[in-house]
Amino acid sequence: MNAAITAVGGYVPDFVLTNKMLEGMVETNDEWIVSRTGIKERRILKEKGLGTSFMAINAAKDLIQKSNLDPSEIDLVIVATATPDMQAASTAAYTAAQIGAINAFTFDLDAACSSFLFGMSVASSYIESGRYKKVLLIGADKNSSMINYEDRATCIIFGDGAGAVLFEPNEEGYGVQDELLRSDGSGREYLLVKYGGSAFPIEPIHLANKEQFVYQDGKNVFKHAVFNMADVSEKILERNHLSKEDISWLAPHQANKRIIDATASRIGLEDDKVMMNIQKFGNTTSATLPLLLYDYESQLKKGDKIIFAAFGGGFNWGALYLTWAYNPSA
Ligand code: UT7
Numbered sequence: 001m002n003a004a005i006t007a008v009g010g011y012v013p014d015f016v017l018t019n020k021m022l023e024g025m026v027e028t029n030d031e032w033i034v035s036r037t038g039i040k041e042r043r044i045l046k047e048k049g050l051g052t053s054f055m056a057i058n059a060a061k062d063l064i065q066k067s068n069l070d071p072s073e074i075d076l077v078i079v080a081t082a083t084p085d086m087q088a089a090s091t092a093a094y095t096a097a098q099i100g101a102i103n104a105f106t107f108d109l110d111a112a113c114s115s116f117l118f119g120m121s122v123a124s125s126y127i128e129s130g131r132y133k134k135v136l137l138i139g140a141d142k143n144s145s146m147i148n149y150e151d152r153a154t155c156i157i158f159g160d161g162a163g164a165v166l167f168e169p170n171e172e173g174y175g176v177q178d179e180l181l182r183s184d185g186s187g188r189e190y191l192l193v194k195y196g197g198s199a200f201p202i203e204p205i206h207l208a209n210k211e212q213f214v215y216q217d218g219k220n221v222f223k224h225a226v227f228n229m230a231d232v233s234e235k236i237l238e239r240n241h242l243s244k245e246d247i248s249w250l251a252p253h254q255a256n257k258r259i260i261d262a263t264a265s266r267i268g269l270e271d272d273k274v275m276m277n278i279q280k281f282g283n284t285t286s287a288t289l290p291l292l293l294y295d296y297e298s299q300l301k302k303g304d305k306i307i308f309a310a311f312g313g314g315f316n317w318g319a320l321y322l323t324w325a326y327n328p329s330a
Helices: 020-023 029-039 050-068 089-099 115-128 186-192 202-207 218-238 259-264 284-298
Strands: 001-011 017-020 042-043 076-080 105-109 135-142 160-170 175-183 247-250 305-312 317-323
Touching: 001 050, 001 115, 001 175, 017 020, 017 305, 020 029, 020 186, 020 218, 029 259, 042 089, 042 160, 050 076, 050 089, 050 135, 050 160, 050 284, 076 089, 089 105, 105 115, 105 259, 115 135, 115 160, 115 175, 115 284, 115 305, 115 317, 160 284, 160 305, 175 218, 186 218, 218 259, 218 305, 247 284, 247 317, 284 305
Parallel strands: 076 105, 076 135, 247 305
Antiparallel strands: 001 160, 017 042, 135 160, 175 317, 305 317
């Protein structure tokens, strides 16, 4: 029994933060941002009081509406996120209640930028075990909630958004085929929000120093991302005896176009096989992979071989090989 993706949904907030706008906020320029990252604009959830769940709910509703899914049939809702609405109260439980998934159990899953990739592993394992029939996996992040818009090293990169996929059993062999997932905790100092968690609860001094926000040593993360994303992508091809001609699509985490290009070039893929939306959404953390599927769904055909790859804070990274289970609707 395989676990296949059978439906996709997505949501991004309306507000567009352009490179031009950032030029008025920090010392940067459009040319630098585009040439170093590939990002032209990103979406920001501006309205006060709305968190990650707002986008997760909208992405899930989009999926439910497009696929005529009865939400009461969903067995499990996983929200992959690094920016839950609140501590302790799970974002997934609230999301499930709002979409009418009244018979589902729920939990949040956080592996920073690899949250959705690791979520694919978890969701598909529940299906493969035969225990559940419908698992809704949502990747959603409101990165703007942890960004210092005076820090040019981070504010140009991140955006907000959400994407959702439904996993169901597939008896024709389509769906998740293999995965290679890794973590290395020695990387945590290079990308983190140090204050506000259980180790260092926020104190007035941290707020005064703006230390409640994301810190990233971009160069170091970049170096590890380029090496590791390419490495696992190459290995998963090798061990499944896949040549570059066999691959229909690479769906890479959208952190930096140069990291994406390096991964594609290591496995010899041309640009037209590489899914990309970093130019319009930036790095949406847990939402990059499902938003790629949301954008490219109409081009995907039954049997397409897709390699997903991600790298992020922790460090956590990996690659997953999946075959697509349905043709675009007419
Ligand atoms: O998704 C989670 C994982 N995250 C990632 O994978 C992100 C990985 N890292 C990156 O994508 C890149 O390292 C960044 C986009 C964050 C930065 O690009 P970079 O090419 O590594 O730049 P850099 O930090 O080495 O900085 C190069 C120069 C520096 O100036 P000097 O020292 O050479 O004079 C920076 O001060 O560019 C300067 N700089 C900027 N200039 C204009 C740094 N940020 C900016 C900026 N605008 N926003």
